[in-house]
Amino acid sequence: MSTRTNGMNGHNNGQNGSMNGTAVAFTELPEEAKLMQQVGPEARLVKDLRTIYDSTFTVTPAYKESLPDMQNTSDNRGAAVPIQHVGIHNFKVPMRVITRDGGVQQVHCSITGSVSLDAHKKGINMSRIMRTFYEYDESELTPQTLQNVVTSYLQNLESSAARIAIAFDYPLLQDSLRSGLAGYQYYPVVLETIVTPEQGVRQMMHLDFVYSSACPCSYELGVHANLTRGVAAVPHSQRSVSKISVAYDGDFWIEDLVDIGRDTLQTETQVMVKREDEQAFAELNAANLKFVEDAVRLLYEGLDADPRISDFRVFASHKESLHSHDAVSVIIKGVPGGFDANIEPFTYRSLPT
Numbered sequence: 001m002s003t004r005t006n007g008m009n010g011h012n013n014g015q016n017g018s019m020n021g022t023a024v025a026f027t028e029l030p031e032e033a034k035l036m037q038q039v040g041p042e043a044r045l046v047k048d049l050r051t052i053y054d055s056t057f058t059v060t061p062a063y064k065e066s067l068p069d070m071q072n073t074s075d076n077r078g079a080a081v082p083i084q085h086v087g088i089h090n091f092k093v094p095m096r097v098i099t100r101d102g103g104v105q106q107v108h109c110s111i112t113g114s115v116s117l118d119a120h121k122k123g124i125n126m127s128r129i130m131r132t133f134y135e136y137d138e139s140e141l142t143p144q145t146l147q148n149v150v151t152s153y154l155q156n157l158e159s160s161a162a163r164i165a166i167a168f169d170y171p172l173l174q175d176s177l178r179s180g181l182a183g184y185q186y187y188p189v190v191l192e193t194i195v196t197p198e199q200g201v202r203q204m205m206h207l208d209f210v211y212s213s214a215c216p217c218s219y220e221l222g223v224h225a226n227l228t229r230g231v232a233a234v235p236h237s238q239r240s241v242s243k244i245s246v247a248y249d250g251d252f253w254i255e256d257l258v259d260i261g262r263d264t265l266q267t268e269t270q271v272m273v274k275r276e277d278e279q280a281f282a283e284l285n286a287a288n289l290k291f292v293e294d295a296v297r298l299l300y301e302g303l304d305a306d307p308r309i310s311d312f313r314v315f316a317s318h319k320e321s322l323h324s325h326d327a328v329s330v331i332i333k334g335v336p337g338g339f340d341a342n343i344e345p346f347t348y349r350s351l352p353t
Contacts, residue, residue, distance in 0.1 A: 087114030183271030
């Protein structure tokens with residue numbers, strides 16, 4: 001017979017349903033629960049427990065009131081300091097995004113919700129993060145919806161700061177270069193809203209833009225081999241990614257950020273490719289040679305020209321085909337209290353290969 005140090009679970013008089021399976025109404029607390037109320041939760045009773053699951057058991061208000069609530073105890077462990085973020089990560093919900101042309105796009109979202117925690121509090125009620133979000137799961141995914149969510153987080157979890165981040169892949173149709181075909185390009189996007197006492201509400205968008213980078217040095221060395229020795233040489237190029245983060249005001253669309261990437265870098269990877277498209281892409285890369293330093297400065301120029309963007313950061317990585325390492329660069333707008341140029345180690349490890 002197994003024993004456990006918990007006198008509230010599965011005792012014969014404390015469950016709906018007797019040993020012979022007959023349902024019994026739970027009208028008052030079991031004797032063990034009454035005793036724990038009198039002497040405190042630290043006085044646990046060792047009982048022989050039944051290893052069964054009673055599907056007929058009904059939770060009454062009295063029973064619910066007797067359940068331990070560890071988040072609301074003062075039994076804190078470790079330093080008595082506030083926590084900046086505590087919550088849940090990667091719960092999934094389908095949502096609808098309004099497109100720039102007024103349409104609706106269904107996306108499958110991975111959501112992170114968190115709040116701050118005061119030093120004297122042990123923990124938060126984690127389920128409220130998800131339950132609060134589900135109050136808005138039928139809403140369209142807009143900046144106003146995200147602001148409503150974080151405002152509800154502040155109220156429901158009695159916190160001073162809150163954050164919501166919603167990650168999904170956003171499909172946009174991309175035309176081929178010359179063949180007249182089209183295919184869907186999927187962009188990893190995160191929409192983020194943060195509210196703090198110091199800075200109020202901040203609205204951010206993060207997007208991974210993937211492109212080809214042909215090396216200017218390699219190109220010139222190849223031309224040199226052609227002209228001086230009559231030798232064919234192919235300059236190296238590689239799939240590259242710029243992780244773009246912007247803080248914005250007003251109406252700013254995912255399509256707007258994609259357009260900035262396309263217009264400034266010019267060499268986005270292609271979806272639909274026939275021979276004429278492949279030749280065109282080779283010509284396009286030759287016309288837009290770029291080091292990683294060029295890439296971030298081109299994006300800086302495009303982002304800085306949009307008055308809706310108040311702050312930005314670009315982290316570019318060129319997955320060098322010549323080298324066994326990558327070339328990386330970070331550039332920021334430089335707003336006080338805004339994005340910084342520090343890149344956490346996990347960001348490097350998460351880059352596409």
